[in-house]
Amino acid sequence: MVLLVDAGNSRLKWSELDAAGSLSAQQARAYGERPALAAFIDLLDAYPAVGHIILVHVLTQLFADSVREVCALRGVNLRMVHSVPQAYGIISGYQNPTSLGADRFVGLVAARRLAGDQPCIVIDCGTAITVDAVEGDGRHLGGLILPGLQLSAEALIARAQGRLSLSFEQPGIFADGTARAIGSGCLFGLVGAIEGICTRMQLAMSAPPLRILTGGDAAHLRSWLHDGFLVQPDLLMHGLRYIAEQEACTSC
Numbered sequence: 562m563v564l565l566v567d568a569g570n571s572r573l574k575w576s577e578l579d580a581a582g583s584l585s586a587q588q589a590r591a592y593g594e595r596p597a598l599a600a601f602i603d604l605l606d607a608y609p610a611v612g613h614i615i616l617v618h619v620l621t622q623l624f625a626d627s628v629r630e631v632c633a634l635r636g637v638n639l640r641m642v643h644s645v646p647q648a649y650g651i652i653s654g655y656q657n658p659t660s661l662g663a664d665r666f667v668g669l670v671a672a673r674r675l676a677g678d679q680p681c682i683v684i685d686c687g688t689a690i691t692v693d694a695v696e697g698d699g700r701h702l703g704g705l706i707l708p709g710l711q712l713s714a715e716a717l718i719a720r721a722q723g724r725l726s727l728s729f730e731q732p733g734i735f736a737d738g739t740a741r742a743i744g745s746g747c748l749f750g751l752v753g754a755i756e757g758i759c760t761r762m763q764l765a766m767s768a769p770p771l772r773i774l775t776g777g778d779a780a781h782l783r784s785w786l787h788d789g790f791l792v793q794p795d796l797l798m799h800g801l802r803y804i805a806e807q808e809a810c811t812s813c
């Protein structure tokens with residue numbers, strides 16, 4: 562069995578990939594106050610028989626080095642996925658391709674598999690919201706990075722030195738109190754931002770794109786967006802599965 566793992570800035574996500582190529586339902590664990598490495602070690606403890614891990618992360622070099630060390634100690638074969646100029650059907654649009662978040666690269670790989678020859682926009686609604694456009698031939702046109710839903714609201718509250726509060730309950734455009742005004746403001750601000758960015762991107766793309774939402778806030782944001790957004794919460798797992806298949810390590 563192979564474990565596919567995505568370590569973001571807020572949560573660890575994973576799926577099991579069996580020898581037949583089937584993915585288990587994605588699971589997630591928030592780091593909370595603990596370091597991301599602690600969540601990764603918990604995962605290894607939960608899967609003592611795992612032989613192979615395919616990992617994408619956006620964390621520090623120290624995290625990467627520590628993960629390598631702990632996997633080596635346990636005899637786990639680790640493959641870390643990085644952003645590269647061209648691979649798995651994607652040609653990076655970044656001037657410095659290795660600086661594109663590896664999670665964004667894996668999301669584009671998965672989107673290409675999902676969309677066939679259709680262009681796509683991938684909107685990953687995690688700690689940050691990233692919006693990336695890719696043409697049907699795999700050319701990544703580039704993308705944008707915004708603070709995510711939770712982070713935007715928390716940043717405002719932190720700057721206000723604890724005087725403000727936040728609620729995402731019952732969002733409304735005419736909020737009747739501070740907590741809902743902040744939660745609803747961030748929510749509708751990001752909904753408008755996603756729609757506006759997609760509209761601008763589409764104008765510069767060769768054909769109407771498939772618009773794919775993923776990440777921890779995808780379903781929540783989708784419920785307020787116009788029609789025409791496909792929610793795929795485990796998009797990155799499909800990208801990691803494709804990479805595993807290409808490297809023929811489903812049975813290692």
Ligand SMILES: Nc1ncnc2c1ncn2[C@@H]1O[C@H](COP(=O)(O)OP(=O)(O)O)[C@@H](O)[C@H]1O
Pocket residue numbers: 568569570571572573574589591686687688689709710711712775776777778
């Ligand atoms: N149980 C949860 N714990 C933490 N965040 C959650 C949870 N459920 C949904 N979220 C939302 O998901 C976001 C993180 O999404 P995720 O895609 O896992 O991000 P990342 O890849 O940056 O770790 C958080 O910012 C938060 O708004």
Ligand SMILES: CC(C)(COP(=O)(O)O)[C@@H](O)C(=O)NCCC(=O)O
Pocket residue numbers: 569570571619660661662663664665685687688689690691706
């Ligand atoms: C933009 C990100 C912080 C998003 O991280 P996430 O929200 O998934 O935790 C991550 O993809 C990253 O660190 N990227 C490197 C910079 C770039 O892509 O340009």
Ligand SMILES: [K+]
Pocket residue numbers: 685686687688689690691776
């Ligand atoms: K993200």
